Amino acid sequence: MAGVKLERVNKRFGSTRVIDDVSMAIGDGEFVVFVGPSGCGKSTLLRLIAGLESITHGDLLIDEQRVNNLTPQERGIGMVFQSYALYPHMSVYQNIAFGLKLAKADKQTVDERVRQTAKILQLDGLLERLPKALSGGQRQRVAIGRAMAREPKILLFDEPLSNLDAALRVQTRNEIARLHERLGSTMIYVTHDQVEAMTLADRIVVLNAGHVEQIGTPRELYERPASRFVAGFIGSPKMNFIEVTAHPVPEQGCRVEISAVGQRTLPLAFSAGSASEATLGVRPEHLIPSPSKDGQGLEIVNVEYLGSEAYLYLERDDGELLVCRTQASSSFQRGERVVLDFDPVHAHLFDRDGRAMAPLARHESITEPQGTMS
Amino acid sequence: MTLRTLKGIVLKIGFWVLVAVLMVYAIFPFYYAVVTSLKPSSELFQVSYWVDSVDFSNYAAVLSQPTFLAAIRNSVIVAVSVVLIALLLGLTAAWALGRVRFRGRTTVMMIVLGVSMFPQVAVLSGLFEVIRTLDLYNSPGGLILSYTIFTLPFTVWILTTFMRQLPDELEEAAIVDGASPWVTLTKVFMPLLWPAMATTGLLAFIAAWNEFLFALTFTLTDSQRTVPVAIALISGGSQYELPWGPIMAASVIVTVPLVVLVVIFQRRIVSGLTAGAVKG
Numbered sequence: 001m002a003g004v005k006l007e008r009v010n011k012r013f014g015s016t017r018v019i020d021d022v023s024m025a026i027g028d029g030e031f032v033v034f035v036g037p038s039g040c041g042k043s044t045l046l047r048l049i050a051g052l053e054s055i056t057h058g059d060l061l062i063d064e065q066r067v068n069n070l071t072p073q074e075r076g077i078g079m080v081f082q083s084y085a086l087y088p089h090m091s092v093y094q095n096i097a098f099g100l101k102l103a104k105a106d107k108q109t110v111d112e113r114v115r116q117t118a119k120i121l122q123l124d125g126l127l128e129r130l131p132k133a134l135s136g137g138q139r140q141r142v143a144i145g146r147a148m149a150r151e152p153k154i155l156l157f158d159e160p161l162s163n164l165d166a167a168l169r170v171q172t173r174n175e176i177a178r179l180h181e182r183l184g185s186t187m188i189y190v191t192h193d194q195v196e197a198m199t200l201a202d203r204i205v206v207l208n209a210g211h212v213e214q215i216g217t218p219r220e221l222y223e224r225p226a227s228r229f230v231a232g233f234i235g236s237p238k239m240n241f242i243e244v245t246a247h248p249v250p251e252q253g254c255r256v257e258i259s260a261v262g263q264r265t266l267p268l269a270f271s272a273g274s275a276s277e278a279t280l281g282v283r284p285e286h287l288i289p290s291p292s293k294d295g296q297g298l299e300i301v302n303v304e305y306l307g308s309e310a311y312l313y314l315e316r317d318d319g320e321l322l323v324c325r326t327q328a329s330s331s332f333q334r335g336e337r338v339v340l341d342f343d344p345v346h347a348h349l350f351d352r353d354g355r356a357m358a359p360l361a362r363h364e365s366i367t368e369p370q371g372t373m374s
Numbered sequence: 375m376t377l378r379t380l381k382g383i384v385l386k387i388g389f390w391v392l393v394a395v396l397m398v399y400a401i402f403p404f405y406y407a408v409v410t411s412l413k414p415s416s417e418l419f420q421v422s423y424w425v426d427s428v429d430f431s432n433y434a435a436v437l438s439q440p441t442f443l444a445a446i447r448n449s450v451i452v453a454v455s456v457v458l459i460a461l462l463l464g465l466t467a468a469w470a471l472g473r474v475r476f477r478g479r480t481t482v483m484m485i486v487l488g489v490s491m492f493p494q495v496a497v498l499s500g501l502f503e504v505i506r507t508l509d510l511y512n513s514p515g516g517l518i519l520s521y522t523i524f525t526l527p528f529t530v531w532i533l534t535t536f537m538r539q540l541p542d543e544l545e546e547a548a549i550v551d552g553a554s555p556w557v558t559l560t561k562v563f564m565p566l567l568w569p570a571m572a573t574t575g576l577l578a579f580i581a582a583w584n585e586f587l588f589a590l591t592f593t594l595t596d597s598q599r600t601v602p603v604a605i606a607l608i609s610g611g612s613q614y615e616l617p618w619g620p621i622m623a624a625s626v627i628v629t630v631p632l633v634v635l636v637v638i639f640q641r642r643i644v645s646g647l648t649a650g651a652v653k654g
Contacts, residue, residue, distance in 0.1 A: 052546050073552030085543035089565040098561075099551035146551070 002063040002076070002153040002186060003028045004049060009058035011044055018044050020210040021058075026188065026203075031180050033189045035197040036207035037233070043158055045207065046190045050079050050156050062153065073103075078147030079156040083163065084139045086131040092118070092142050093127040099150045117145045120182070137168045144176075148183065157189040161196065173199060194234055198222070206230050228354035231281050237311060237323045239281045239348070246270060246278040246349060253360055254349065256280055259317060266344045268357040278357075281348035284311065284325040289338040297339040298322065300332055314338065404629065411622035418618055432623035436608075441596040442624060445604035449628070452514050452600055453582040456521045460578045461571055463522075464529030469559050471530065472537030473545065483534070490527030494587050497523075505592055512594040520588045525578040536570035537563065572639045580632055601628045 004026040011019035018041050026032050034042040047053040049060065051072040060068055067075045078099075086095050096117055100110045118124050121141040131139055140160060147155055157176070161169045177200055180187050191197055197204050198218045206213040206221065206229070213233075214226040225231035231239045244256040246266075254270035257263050258280065266280075289312060301321070302313040305328065312324040312332055324340065326332060349357045410418070414429045436442055471479060501520055510516035540563060548558040564571070586602040593599050599607070605624045608617055 050550065072550045079550045081543045081547060083541060083543050085541065085547040087562055102552045102557065
């Protein structure tokens, strides 16, 4: 088991910068998830850590040791691939034993390890089968078993659940979480699915266009996103964004004017000295709708009933939609008009560069984000 | 009977007639060789399409010739060596050309293909000098060398094509497991390329087994000849007699191994093409 440290890591393919000055430290035994839209470089970053791609510039340290030029095996990593990449001509037993045999472990050790691994992953009865005789979930478990049989210091997962159907995905997600608890090894997991990221991670790394947007616990990312990108990426349905003009108010934060809501003073440290354009962000569950009495407010253009909750879609004057979560029992109908309210504590304000404004000191009821911004 | 069913029957008959024509076209020469080889020399020029009486005297005559037996031995040595060398070099070259990204990869592939376009005659004299220099004249080594040159291009091309179809992640999984390129090639790729190797190996074997021009040019003595040359040089009692019976018997004897090989590997080839057992 070991920590991983990236120091200003860069990767270029030709002249394209795929990874741009990424630095982070991953603690021993931590479960870190890289998340981001496709093409953001998350898989490349994982492959750099694995040693399947070479680092153009910067240092990668595992256990305080520079490993830039070591092979994946020397780095002590195990990897689970998106397509599983099981050896199709080898039985489950041989698949799991392959790495051990190459490491010149004696027969007895190999056998012990394989059986132990199989037991943990409930593959006991399948050891003699070929991969083609296994279901998707079983293949997935074999792939994990192959990665962990050599007891690597770090386990890497490259979108391991994307080939499974929805029900199996939830189940396997749970199994991976339990496995992490049981093995206690450092795990790095790549996904584009923010639900996977939120449920599995100790800490999430949000990547965008090759650089780190924010690093933090799921709660930090959700409650205090450091940028508009993170705010929009984490959470489903997405956070509502409204363009506003913000005026700084000494001691109190800043004042914004919002249609269908009115004026609000937000307890946020406004960076600009005078009034300037900004983006207000409020999550759907923090918008509180109430029926409009005077025919003002916003029109409900759609109601999505999900059983446990319902989403209202409201059309603004400029055609943009706002999403608002309500209880399933609420009686809002399509075509009705509503006015909105929200608790200023739950509001986010982003400057023109998309950076979040920090909360004022005395309003800090929520943990301060520790993530670095770049 | 309606017109429709009649049409169906006619079409069906037409189909089988076509199949029969093709079968006869493909098999008749070989069939006639077998029939001829089973006739005693006295009946040789009576045309008949059926075997009336089986007479193995031609086979006995051929197999009692020590030079023919030596020729079979030489052919086996040469063909097997060519297959092994071509597959070994072809597989490693295919790994490099199909898996490793390097500058000039396409150029190399084109040169490999270009080499195979030269007619044998064009390189005959040059190759003769090479073989003389290497002191391989009149020995199986010379033939192995020259056949390998002509077998490698298509071996490399076919294996490279198959190699490219194998998923990248399979190789990466092997790398993560700590496999060297050689181990990856032999333990992971080779079992998956087995159908392709059977196909190319078979083609290489047939090419080496049947080759005539080089075999005639690069050997001198009876003891070093391969089967095609040996058959061509089977002579009768006088220069005015062509011993058709023994020639046909010898031809049948040397064709049988090929047929057996194809039958053995046929299922492998077909299963390899259909199963595509690569997707993990």
